[in-house]
Amino acid sequence: MLAESSPMPRPRAAAETETPDPGRADRRPGAPQIFVHSCNADPLAVRDALAAAVARFVDQLSREEAGTLELVLAEVMNNIVEHSYGERHEGTITLSIVRDRRGLSCSVSDDGVPLPPICLDEPRLPSTDVAREHLPEGGFGWFLIRDMTRDLGYHRENGRNLLAFRLPLAAPAG
Amino acid sequence: MNLTAEARDGALLVRVGESRIDAAVAIRFKEMMRDILKEPAPRVVLDLSRVEFLDSSGLGALVAVMKAMGDGRRLELMGLTPNVEKVFRLTRMDSVFVIHPDLPGKELRHVG
Structure with a gap:
């Protein structure tokens, strides 16, 4: 993990390499601002990844924001487990999160099948105004992802999927 | 997956003793609920007050x-924690389920 390059909490005085503008610099002492985690594409490994990601940023998030982060990452990563790697039953997911002044900038990559373009269309909820036996049991995941994120983008290169998005946060960093 | 069921006031009260209903346990949850629902009861109340995380699965x-x-x-739901309630609200599934705001449902408790 990248964050292991600074294992000890940094004192404020050690922040001399950061941007010199004191009004904009993140002066939060010791808080790692980059989180990188790779895991196997299975639901229990995804659980561990979610817990690690939330633990890393929880002291900078409201309870609601922490819940949103966990839910968005769960939807994205479980989609990869079920669909991108669905046929193979194995693979690796790499999650990166960067904390910046506007919130959390996240990217998730995998080596599975391409993401169907329909997933990136405008989010549409499955209709709930139907008889009970026709109620939807799926189709909520991408709606939730699109609803809770900003600047969602997808790129595929060299057989690798990269999905990037932002989670805006209320409070500025630092 | 820890689910416990008891009859209360003509309803079957099912408590979910798990902090998560997610992709890792969704299938198991469905199977166990189907077993529990073999018990005849016109009303089934699912107590979700211990569930802190619910995803689309x-x-x-x-x-x-x-x-x-x-x-x-x-099938009625009670005890939705904030993160769980949010999933129901965002997906509009709060209009599909009967969701009791109070925890636990008073009409179930005072008889028991």
Whole structure:
């Protein structure tokens, strides 16, 4: 993990390499601002990844924001487990999160099948105004992802999927 | 997956003793609920007060359980924690389930 390059909490005085503008610099002492985690594409490994990601940023998030982060990452990563790697039953997911002044900038990559373009269309909820036996049991995941994120983008290169998005946060960093 | 069921006031009260209903346990949850629902009861009340995390797989499992109950029986939910309530609200599934705001449902408790 990248964050292991600074294992000890940094004192404020050690922040001399950061941007010199004191009004904009993140002066939060010791808080790692980059989180990188790779895991196997299975639901229990995804659980561990979610817990690690939330633990890393929880002291900078409201309870609601922490819940949103966990839910968005769960939807994205479980989609990869079920669909991108669905046929193979194995693979690796790499999650990166960067904390910046506007919130959390996240990217998730995998080596599975391409993401169907329909997933990136405008989010549409499955209709709930139907008889009970026709109620939807799926189709909520991408709606939730699109609803809770900003600047969602997808790129595929060299057989690798990269999905990037932002989670805006209320409070500025630092 | 820890689920416990007891009869209360003509309803079957099912407590979910898990902090998560997610992709890792959604299928198991559905299977266990189907076993529990073999018990005849016109009303089934699912106590979700210990569940802190529900994802779209868990939501789909709840819908599947309700569909499997048939038209003559009701699946009601109680004790939604904030993160769980948010999933129901964002997906509009709060209009599909009967959701009791109080924890636990008073009408179930005072008889028991």
